Amino acid sequence: MASWNHKHIIDLAAFSLEDYQNVLELANRFKALPKSGARKLPALQGRFIAILFFEPSTRTRTSFEIAAKRLSADVQTFSASTSSLTKGETPLDTALTYVAMGADTLVIRHSSSGVPEQIAKSLEKAGKKTAILNGGDGLHSHPSxxxxxxxxxxxxxxxxxxxxxxxxxxxxxxxxxxxxxxxxxxxxxxxxxxxxxxxxxxxxxxxxxxxxxxxxxxxxxxxxxxxxxxxxxxxxxxxxxxxxxxxxxxxxxxxxxxxxxxxxxxxxxxxxxxxxxxxxxxxxxxxxxxxxxxxxxxxxxxxxxxxxxxxxxxxxxxxxxxxxxxxxxxxxxxx
Ligand code: NCD
CATH class of the missing domain: 3.40.50.1370 (Aspartate/ornithine carbamoyltransferase)
Known part of the structure; x- marks a missing residue:
């Protein structure tokens, strides 16, 4: 979409009317897909989405996984309880690990406000092109x-x-x-x-x-x-x-x-x-x-x-x- 200019989606404060309309129109087209028989699209074939949820979730996590798979992306979900977080790793280091393994987008949920934005800024500073999509942070924002x-x-x-x-x-x-x-x-x-x-x-x-x-x-x-x-x-x-x-x-x-x-x-x-x-x-x-x-x-x-x-x-x-x-x-x- 020509007018889309967001590198990350952290909150909706920066969304314009055109952004809202673009998202809804595209979602409407995707929603119509199962009826037409084409459940899966090749749009993101070969791309890698990591879903890093440092806080419990049922529907948001599963929904992102299904969405990524419907677009044919490779998807990997990280679960805080079985990860190196229990050994003291920071969320940024976890994010960097997934980036090193080739993640193009990180969907991040964390119980503290601001974590997805901090990770986005740190990755940009390090010259990474990874997109950050906020899956819910503290009391701050849950854009999807x-x-x-x-x-x-x-x-x-x-x-x-x-x-x-x-x-x-x-x-x-x-x-x-x-x-x-x-x-x-x-x-x-x-x-x-x-x-x-x-x-x-x-x-x-x-x-x-x-x-x-x-x-x-x-x-x-x-x-x-x-x-x-x-x-x-x-x-x-x-x-x-x-x-x-x-x-x-x-x-x-x-x-x-x-x-x-x-x-x-x-x-x-x-x-x-x-x-x-x-x-x-x-x-x-x-x-x-x-x-x-x-x-x-x-x-x-x-x-x-x-x-x-x-x-x-x-x-x-x-x-x-x-x-x-x-x-x-x-x-x-x-x-
Ligand atoms: C919400 C959340 O986690 O912020 N749930 C969700 O993502 N669907 C709301 C809640 O926790 O009550």
Missing amino acids: QALLDLFTLVNFFEPSKPDIKSIKGKRIAIVGDILHSRVARSNLWSLTGCGADVILCGPKSLLPNDFVDFVSSPPPGQLIDPIKNRGKVMISRSLKETLQQSDAVITLRLQKERMNQNLLTNLGSYHREYGISRRILQNFRKEIPVLHPGPVNRGIEISSELLDDQSICLTQEQVKNGIPIRMALLYLLMA
Whole structure:
């Protein structure tokens, strides 16, 4: 794609409208492939993708593996628990090891914010051409998840063809543990970037105050926001008020492993106040789509009956869409 000029994908702060549209259009073409019988494309034949996950993952890791294989790349997955990390090797040295073995792209997940970016900078300094794709770092960013969420929403609002304009002016609620969510931070960039307004809703202890400013100031080192008119960001503590105004809701997992203190005392009362169920949606006369990045705490963030009703709850559609989105990202970085 002529206008694509990203060497790495670390976060979505530098994405333009054209970038979003390019990714979605390409993903849509890849999504149509299995129906036409051609499940595998030769696009990345002979290229080597290393998936370096220093933190546990089911769907993101598997989805990147499948995406790489559908594009005929060689793929190797690194698992932190069985690696030399246990002998004290740093993530950068692990990355350099895979680069020495010929990796063209590293997909990196790490529990600390900033690790993929640091590795990208160090490899550039060392004169390496390896591309870095962030598979989720600390609380900072999870670009492929936010792009698959965007793809799922755009397809829901306009099933005939993916056009980011279909989300412009819509109100999207992000509910739950926003404080610890790299997904929410990336969702904010992509949704406001495509012109949607976002309502952040959750208990006070899980709602960061600085989020309204988050998308109005470019990150350090980036002087200009490539998007002129971002959607607005609002904050609400009331799920009722939020759902009444929303066209879709993304609810988030309570990420206890990322909390450094116990910020929630009672899961039952969390579910009563912030859990999404069929009854709650009906109360607010709403049949709005419900998304969740997974893994879901069934019965806490989403009620069991709603999770099983995949006509409104789009969690499985999100998982399906993850493959063509990641194919698109790998293709744009490597082909
Ligand atoms: C998310 C993650 O790891 O950031 N999961 C995912 O990648 N699908 C969200 C989470 O951990 O709750």
